[in-house]
Amino acid sequence: MPVSTGVLPVVVAVVLLVAGVAKIRHRADTRGALGRFGFPPAVIPAIALVLPWGEIAVAALLLLGGPLLFALGAAGALVLTGGFFFVVARAARKGETFECGCFGTWERSRIGPLLVIRNGALLAAAIATAALAIAGLPGVPALLGTATGADAQWAVMLAAAMGLTALFAAAGASARSAPTSLAELPTQPDAQDATATEVVTASGAVTRLRDLALQHPQVIVFVRHGCGSCEDLLRDVESDRAGTVDVLFAVSGDRTMFETAHPGLASRALYAVQAARSALGVSKTPAAVVIGLNGTIAAGPVSGAAAVRELLVRTAQTA
Known part of the structure; x- marks a missing residue:
């Protein structure tokens, strides 16, 4: 040939x-x-x-x-x-x-x-x-x-x-990294697709991320069992030191261990969150994102305890 x-x-x-x-x-x-x-x-x-x-x-x-x-x-x-x-x-x-x-x-x-x-x-x-x-x-x-x-x-x-x-x-090479402060918050290009991913609520219902924000913007904080910064953040929210803001916690890890360690937050937990983490590009915890009423990403995702706390404070001030 x-x-x-x-x-x-x-x-x-x-x-x-x-x-x-x-x-x-x-x-x-x-x-x-x-x-x-x-x-x-x-x-x-x-x-x-x-x-x-x-x-x-x-x-x-x-x-x-x-x-x-x-x-x-x-x-x-x-x-x-x-x-x-x-x-x-x-x-x-x-x-x-x-x-x-x-x-x-x-x-x-x-x-x-x-x-x-x-x-x-x-x-x-x-x-x-x-x-x-x-x-x-x-x-x-x-x-x-x-x-x-x-x-x-x-x-x-x-x-x-x-x-x-x-x-x-x-040709289109560009390293994409998660922002670490509110000054670096981009608009998510695939927000509609990312917020269409499903999670499991504390009651066992399967829902899309965007459906959690049907009535008001929703802050989703991604946490992981064994993450020291996550535990500090969870304790702050439980004691209201993180500001008066409605937060749901996307938990990676054992459900029973989370509920035992934080019974006051058990009703605000989300599980089976790996697909959501992947779609949003969340690779480290703690991390947070704000989902707007139209199913887009209103802010974030941000990663690191300091950036998450700042996002919570800003969201509480504009709520």
Whole structure:
């Protein structure tokens, strides 16, 4: 086969490789994106762990494998790109506009027709790669090993395809970090999607974060059992030293231990909050966010005890 037949497999491999590395570097964003796509909260951590390594493994098989391994990589690429196309097309059909998280925070593409087209093109390339595997393509290394002087231009094209794909994926690179003070509060770009995540109330009811703020803005403070700063903050709220503000506590950890340690706050606790933490980008506790009446993020998220206390004071003053 001519060296030119290796262009599409290399493009597919590099896209998957860059996407996998980006997801590993920004795993919280990956979990948030999976939640916005509608995956059940119970399986999101497992998918966020396995998916990036699956992408990297498939890319390695396509780039480095012999005939059999290349065929396995082609099948894996077909499954992955087909799945990506399906979930993006479904979200677009529903009118969703959130960021897909395809390349972590390296490239910010929102759900829409252009993203569907892009994923469709990637799926088409994966189908062509699978067809090449069926036709007996021996693998990219073996293919390059047969190159002659006349094939040098195709080798250059292969290298260019790899470089351009990587640059495309990283073009929007920008490290996203949680603000630490009210002066750094941004408007959440995916607030509607983040506040659509579900939690379990103290009474056992399943509700969306945005539905907690139907009558008035709601402060959600994320706490974790064993976090010393969280415990200090909880004691301040119990003794009214945190200011007169209505607060709900999103608890990570054992429910019984929280209720035993803070019986006065038991009715204000929320559980099964991992999907909400992921969607909001909350990686450390304590952290807090204010949900407005329209389901958007009115303030935050902020992290750290000092920033949370400041947010509570400001909210109490404007209540």
